[in-house]
Amino acid sequence: MLHSFNNYSMRHFRKDLLAGIIVGVIAIPLGMAFAIASGVKPEYGIYTTIIAGILISIFGGSKYQIGGPTGAFVPVLLGVVMTYGYENLLVAGFMAGVMLLLMGVLKLGALIKFIPRPVIIGFTSGIAVIIFSGQIANFLGLSDIEKHEDFLSNMREIVIHLDSVNLYSVATAIICFFFIMVTPKFLPKIPSPLIGLLISSIAAAYFFPGQVATIASAFGQIPNSLPDFHLPQLTLEKVHLLLGPAFTIAILGAIESLLSAVVADGMTGSKHNSNRELVGQGIANIITPLFGGIAATGAIARTATNIKNGAVSPVSGVIHGLSVLLVLLLLAPYASTIPLASMAPILMAVAWNMSERKEFTRVLRTKTSDSLILFVTFTLTVFANLTIAVEVGLLLSVILFVKRMSGSLKVEQVLLDPADKKVRTTMVNGGYDCPQINLFTVEGPLFFGATQLFEQSIMSAIHYRPNVLILRMSKVPYMDTTGEAILTSIVKHFQKQDGTILFSGMQHQPTTVMKRTKLHDRIGKEHFFDHTGEAIDFALTKLNIDKCIGCKQYAFHECTELCKGNSIEKSSEKRFLVQ
Structure with missing residues (x-):
């Protein structure tokens, strides 16, 4: 004052x-x-x-x-x-x-x-x-x-x-x-x-x-x-x-x-x-x-x-x-x-003035989860009491928010498009894939409401026993301890199969969580990359060339030489530009 x-x-x-x-x-x-x-x-x-x-x-x-x-x-x-x-x-x-x-x-x-x-x-x-x-x-x-x-x-x-x-x-x-x-x-x-x-x-x-x-x-x-x-x-x-x-x-x-x-x-x-x-x-x-x-x-x-x-x-x-x-x-x-x-x-x-009738009608007309929250809170305020109404309204808001956020997580298998050097989900099909390297893009928060989708998608890839699993995490802004626990389980399972798991583009918050739980040390800092191209170059050094002989997938431009049994020479392409 x-x-x-x-x-x-x-x-x-x-x-x-x-x-x-x-x-x-x-x-x-x-x-x-x-x-x-x-x-x-x-x-x-x-x-x-x-x-x-x-x-x-x-x-x-x-x-x-x-x-x-x-x-x-x-x-x-x-x-x-x-x-x-x-x-x-x-x-x-x-x-x-x-x-x-x-x-x-x-x-x-x-x-x-x-x-x-x-x-x-x-x-x-x-x-x-x-x-x-x-x-x-x-x-x-x-x-x-x-x-x-x-x-x-x-x-x-x-x-x-x-x-x-x-x-x-x-x-x-x-x-x-x-x-x-x-x-x-x-x-x-x-x-x-x-x-x-x-x-x-x-x-x-x-x-x-x-x-x-x-x-x-x-x-x-x-x-x-x-x-x-x-x-x-x-x-x-x-x-x-x-x-x-x-x-x-x-x-x-x-x-x-x-x-x-x-x-x-x-x-x-x-x-x-x-x-x-x-x-x-x-x-x-x-x-x-x-x-x-x-x-x-x-x-x-x-x-x-x-x-x-x-x-x-x-x-x-x-x-x-x-x-x-x-x-x-x-x-x-x-x-x-x-x-x-x-x-x-x-x-x-x-x-009458405090009823917010225009806002009330506008939210109801949206016919979204907000309409349900509004209707439930209003009904309980009138027919039960304000305490119950606010508690139920907040709980319902949290549940529906978690449901929406869990639906925002996307886990998609991708491959490099040789035409423009960008990774796309449309490139992965029965005649064009790599049996030894699996590349996944993860988008959205990795938290307790979305871990089931993440686990199912990645574990299905591990089932085919690839040599290398690359997770593109540049679009994962947040990871909670439940998401970290599922990721730890995937890492342990994959490492038991003598596989190598690589990460590209990790954001600060998920990286901090992984460091605090020692998962970062378990994976090894040499397995974290800023760009997907660098991770792919590293993954190619972990291939079993005997499995490459006769392979007709041609998922990477190096495959032409690898399927003949030739060793990999350093690519002149700037693959590290692939994000």
């Missing part, structure tokens, strides 16, 4: 002040709405907006990041509250903060980019469905609704209680929804959720007072002060119990915050520090639960709004938090009168 103050001026401060106030106004209804959707009191969302918003701006790695409660956390936090209770939600949030802090200290920020895009789109769209469906009851004003952890039970609960629809609630929700949709077209600089919330709340209070459920009637009055400091009770039993939920919150927070930082980079041309961002997120999530707040992360929409309104430094994020604090201190009693039906359209709009 101190680095952001280089050349900072009063003009910059005025921009940060305006942006911070605007984002703060937007954050108030969102903070309360996300808290209610997460199964906790609305003031806890406000506390999170204030404390986490300020800390993330001070300690984070993005100049423009706005932190606070987000829709991504809703199904996770709701599940924790329903299963373990609010007190344990604070413990899980505290543990998640420690995990995020450690991730930043250990410089794991770059690893988030390895989470496949279909997995992110899948669980984001699934979360959007859960948020949207979770607000149907408040939109319709249904009474006696019991919340459940699973999607189908919640939908069944809505259907059962459809006869309790409150038309006043529906009217309130429609008014709010109308202004959310219309305001951006006519007053683009005014936060549409705030306008919708204010007008619908006023309409409900003036035209049908006492007819719709409000924050006060459902959760009690919102206090106009911050809660007291409270250290959650950490025990080994609780840590073990909440390890899974805490890890889910941490991973989700890391993904969401870094995605938001990347969006900010794209909008401003800046560059965030991913590890510092995780440290900032960790600090915020460690301290926020101590004051009753819920999990927080970078909010993409609020960060984008911050940038669009002229923010130039983290000061705008701090001002955003202070603005919410000021509203809490002065206007908390008025916030308690907000109808729940006015909050529902706000969250529905958030769900």
Whole structure:
């Protein structure tokens, strides 16, 4: 943050002040709405907006990041509250903060980019469905609704209680929804959720007072002060119990915050520090639960709004938090009168915007393995839970990636084309081959998923007992220990037959692996060549000339003399040019 103050001026401060106030106004209804959707009191969302918003701006790695409660956390936090209770939600949030802090200290920020895009789109769209469906009851004003952890039970609960629809609630929700949709077209600089919330709340209070459920009637009055400091009770039993939920919150927070930082980079041309961002997120999530707040992360929409309104430094994020604090201190009693039906359209709009419906449809239309990953992750997010969805999505991604990579390995027998001195697979046929020298081209990574093809191809050649086996490895960029083990087995088997195995064009990584396992020494450094032509010249010196007499294959230009029983003279051709 101190680095952001280089050349900072009063003009910059005025921009940060305006942006911070605007984002703060937007954050108030969102903070309360996300808290209610997460199964906790609305003031806890406000506390999170204030404390986490300020800390993330001070300690984070993005100049423009706005932190606070987000829709991504809703199904996770709701599940924790329903299963373990609010007190344990604070413990899980505290543990998640420690995990995020450690991730930043250990410089794991770059690893988030390895989470496949279909997995992110899948669980984001699934979360959007859960948020949207979770607000149907408040939109319709249904009474006696019991919340459940699973999607189908919640939908069944809505259907059962459809006869309790409150038309006043529906009217309130429609008014709010109308202004959310219309305001951006006519007053683009005014936060549409705030306008919708204010007008619908006023309409409900003036035209049908006492007819719709409000924050006060459902959760009690919102206090106009911050809660007291409270250290959650950490025990080994609780840590073990909440390890899974805490890890889910941490991973989700890391993904969401870094995605938001990347969006900010794209909008401003800046560059965030991913590890510092995780440290900032960790600090915020460690301290926020101590004051009753819920999990927080970078909010993409609020960060984008911050940038669009002229923010130039983290000061705008701090001002955003202070603005919410000021509203809490002065206007908390008025916030308690907000109808729940006015909050529902706000969250529905958030769900619609975060659904990534265009990306979702685009990936599905590809009808590739990514489509399957997306569909499975989305389905499990909605019908199971986010933890299972991400785990299965990642596992499926790994399996399909290994399958694709294993299919990329090619092992082909080749020979030199005398016309242009290049090796080709088409040259190998029944009437044109060398019974004593087998030449193979290997292309692609030699790892555990592809070793079976490699072993089968090479072992079938060894079965015919050639004198020399040449492996062209210039297009093998990577070899793991499984690939090395199979190669070792082939070398041992071939050497037992008194054969000679040669390598050409070995890349650095496979060579390093072979040296570390001593396979390089077993083969002998004299059997490694930079070019295929050099390997062929060496191989010709290992031929059994008696077998060459009468051979009509003529695989190499030297064969004309060898089939007559003549010795090999040094070829004048520059065969070492063959790669």
